Amino acid sequence: MFDPEFPLTGETIVFTGSNQPEEAVELVEKFGGKTLYYPLIETSVRQSQLPDFERYDWLIFTSGNSAEAFCQLHLATHAKIAAVGEKTAEVLEQHGYQVSFMPSVYSADVFVKEFPAVAGEANCLFIKGSLARNTIASMPMKVDEWIIYETTFKIENAEKLKALDGVTVIFASPSAVSAYREAGGDWSGIRVAAIGHVTENAIRQEGGTVDFIPEKYTYTEIINEIVKGSF
DSSP: OOOTTSTTTTOEEEEOSSSOOHHHHHHHHHTTOEEEEOOOEEEEEOOOOOOOGGGOSEEEEOSHHHHHHHHTTOOOOOSEEEESSHHHHHHHHHTTOOEEEOOSSSSHHHHHHHHHHHHTTOEEEEEEETTOOSTGGGSSSEEEEEEEEEEEEOHHHHHHHHTOOSEEEEEOSHHHHHHHHHTTOOSTTEEEEESSHHHHHHHHHTTOOOOBOOSSOSHHHHHHHHHHTTO
16 A cells, blocks of 8 residues: 555665665665665766866866866865856855856756856866866867866666666766666666756667656656656
């Protein structure tokens, strides 16, 4: 019998990002569900020469991974900071950096539409992972790119994931989708959740159907969307 206090009873939610979102895991458990964690990508900080940060007016971060890697360097900078997403901003602010701009929707596609009006002709440095798309660099301003970490696929976890049935799988990046497909994963027997319309588009381009996507691109909001679908 369905229990509205525990709407995820009997449901299993699979997280696939490079870091397990503890708050979202706790929320699933609060609603009576179970969780699995099969990260489909892993990151490692690249050992490379540091850019001359004094040249830049803005530093741009589009992921928590790039923010965490940057914070490990303990650098002082006069540049303003732009971040895509609450978690990305949270990482930076926890390490003493002030975030001066975030887009109205946590997506690089929206960022490139809104940021030029704020930054003008500023010199910008996009701090990114090796598989990041080139959306940010498409802006009509000076944008240099610095790869701060490498992204690799965890195919062994993708193999485990493709063997599951009757679960809801959360994809948070196109890279995770690529890893799943490279391992031969298809979309049968699972419900699919996407964080962000870029990830949603990657799933659709690979022949999948997205069952859940939140208006606000966070893990907690995707869990709330899954809960709504249970009623």
